[in-house]
Amino acid sequence: MKTDCAKLAIVAFCCFTTGVWAQVLPTALLIGNSAYQHTGTLANPSQDARALSQVLSKRGFEVVLALNLGKEQLSHSVADFATKLKTSRRGVLYFAGHGVQVANDNYLLPVDIRNGSSEAIVGGSISLNAILAQLASVSPDAVAVILDAC
Numbered sequence: 001m002k003t004d005c006a007k008l009a010i011v012a013f014c015c016f017t018t019g020v021w022a023q024v025l026p027t028a029l030l031i032g033n034s035a036y037q038h039t040g041t042l043a044n045p046s047q048d049a050r051a052l053s054q055v056l057s058k059r060g061f062e063v064v065l066a067l068n069l070g071k072e073q074l075s076h077s078v079a080d081f082a083t084k085l086k087t088s089r090r091g092v093l094y095f096a097g098h099g100v101q102v103a104n105d106n107y108l109l110p111v112d113i114r115n116g117s118s119e120a121i122v123g124g125s126i127s128l129n130a131i132l133a134q135l136a137s138v139s140p141d142a143v144a145v146i147l148d149a150c
Helices: 001-017 045-058 071-087 120-123 128-136
Strands: 027-032 061-066 089-097 099-102 105-108 142-149
Touching: 027 045, 027 071, 045 089, 045 105, 061 071, 071 089, 071 128, 089 120, 099 120, 105 128, 105 142, 128 142
Parallel strands: 027 061, 027 089, 089 142
Antiparallel strands: 099 105
């Protein structure tokens, strides 16, 4: 009996690790930045990210809900999302919060951004083009990027 259980465990391990039986869930990174420290708070982004989290969770997504991220947290969250896309192959990136365009590039503003010049904004925020390039580098099958920025 012990031998049969051991054989079954080995077969199960091989099946799940090769993906024969495993179903990889699509992943979602939902960012809601409301509590801006230097530019005034926004009422809806965190609430909207939470609401979308519930909807996508019910639809079988592995959801990462990230609220009120500073620049470092935002960078790490996007990097982690890109890493997960290598396996899940499908995903949703949602950002609600402040955004701005500088010199034909869009930037997502973290909650610790300070008011200032264009150079300060570029240095203190995350470029949407850089995010898109990072996601494209893992060659996912499909990624929806939804921006709800003001």
